[in-house]
Amino acid sequence: MANKQKNPIPFLKKTWVSSIGVFLLSQIIFITCEATGWIPNYRDIGGTFIGRITETSIFKEWFTFYETPNFNLLTIFFGIFLVFGIIEAIKSVFSPRST
Template identity: 40%
Template sequence: MQLIFFVCDKNGWSMNFRDDEGTVLDRFSKAKFFTEQFIPYENPTFNLFTAVFLVTLLPAAIIGAMKDLFSRKQTNHHAG
């Protein structure tokens, strides 16, 4: 998904949303955090989606990696 965002952002393409003026998506994407502080992309909507992906997917990836790491240590410890 980030690759798609990167290509779209660099080419000036944007998602074709319905008129989102005044909606929750519009308010969040135009928040100061997504327009001034967290700005990997020029498009604030891409910044919002990236932050949501980070919050939801990164913890699961870290937990999965830790489980995998600890299961390998236990398997190697018992095998030797």
């Protein structure tokens, strides 16, 4: 019984693959929306909490990846999870494998 091997987690079900995949897919969608002009019709975010965040100087000067402030905010949000995904991927690659 002690020699029984654990079933390995399939590659696509690993958490780091999904976090990196979501970031890449969101960037493809954002770039496509910006290039074609098919930007979603969001409600006016002025005066709301999210609107105040996107109007700060950090988002106007540093994080200007896209013309749409909502895309910039979502890029930062997904970027945080991308960092955790990259850390998990590095841990996965360099961890000793059990036989």
